[in-house]
Amino acid sequence: MSQLTIFLLAVALVFVALVFLARRALARRHWALRVAGGIGLLVLSAVLVTFVESERVRRVRYDPPQQPLVIPDDSASLARGAHLVTVLGCPSCHGENLGGKVLFDQPGVATLIAPNLTTGPGGRGGEYSDAELARTLRYGIRRNGQALFAMPTPEFHSLADQDLAAVIARVRRMPPVASTLPETHIGVLGRIGIATGKYRPTRELLPRAAPRPQVPPSGVTVEHGRYLAHAICAECHGSESGVAPVPAGQPPRMDVLGGYELPALVRALREGIAQDGRRLGPLMRPDRVGQLTDEEVAALQLYFRSRLAGRA
Numbered sequence: 405m406s407q408l409t410i411f412l413l414a415v416a417l418v419f420v421a422l423v424f425l426a427r428r429a430l431a432r433r434h435w436a437l438r439v440a441g442g443i444g445l446l447v448l449s450a451v452l453v454t455f456v457e458s459e460r461v462r463r464v465r466y467d468p469p470q471q472p473l474v475i476p477d478d479s480a481s482l483a484r485g486a487h488l489v490t491v492l493g494c495p496s497c498h499g500e501n502l503g504g505k506v507l508f509d510q511p512g513v514a515t516l517i518a519p520n521l522t523t524g525p526g527g528r529g530g531e532y533s534d535a536e537l538a539r540t541l542r543y544g545i546r547r548n549g550q551a552l553f554a555m556p557t558p559e560f561h562s563l564a565d566q567d568l569a570a571v572i573a574r575v576r577r578m579p580p581v582a583s584t585l586p587e588t589h590i591g592v593l594g595r596i597g598i599a600t601g602k603y604r605p606t607r608e609l610l611p612r613a614a615p616r617p618q619v620p621p622s623g624v625t626v627e628h629g630r631y632l633a634h635a636i637c638a639e640c641h642g643s644e645s646g647v648a649p650v651p652a653g654q655p656p657r658m659d660v661l662g663g664y665e666l667p668a669l670v671r672a673l674r675e676g677i678a679q680d681g682r683r684l685g686p687l688m689r690p691d692r693v694g695q696l697t698d699e700e701v702a703a704l705q706l707y708f709r710s711r712l713a714g715r716a
Contacts, residue, residue: 411601454595458590462551462590474569481569485575492571503582519585526582532547543610564616629703629710647659664679669704673690
């Protein structure tokens, strides 16, 4: 049974209960007032169920195991962490200095805040232990266990321990930024979306996460390309197989990228220009994916080709 079906059933049950409680008062009114009263009770039922269900989803607390990581401090690991922070898109959401920013702001829907991750005033960096930060990245939950709604949780979940530790090491060494931002606010339409299942916590997407390797792959190999694709590309392009058209304005499925020759893929990633010469949308950011190394791009192209050929 879908979340929308459950929502509608709940509204119907609350409506019936309210009508039962108000039946005597409604019976004494003119028929037009009874109709208006019934509509009012229906609206009230929807409002009550929306608020209760959206709060329930937002306030549920999860307690996945904390997995201690050894956070490195050598120069090679810190350089690796800086590279991963960029290509994984952390600055895209949290700002170039990870000082936080308004990620999404649509009246009536939500104002989503990507918090300040540094240790500066208003920052969250000093609040989380390394294990708590790793759990947040891997499982899409806050320090208190409540679920997040705007994190690439499946992508971080599939990172090898070594790479996740390098990411945390880089975040820990970002200069403190003074940035006090408002709290995330969910509007009426956003609450309806949560209550009906349109907007889901990102932890519910964990089943699509790729298996986590013991050691990060490297070299121009299909395995390395698969690892990068699921960590970087799947957030927008999905991991499902197929080359069927998608709705206008949406990124193509990952298999379509198998049709790119290596020079064309390099151009797409670093200049934002498709193989047919089209300017790609704003999600294809050269300041992010354009920072992939030549080896990483070649590994991605090899993996995309293997998917298209049905071998991945």
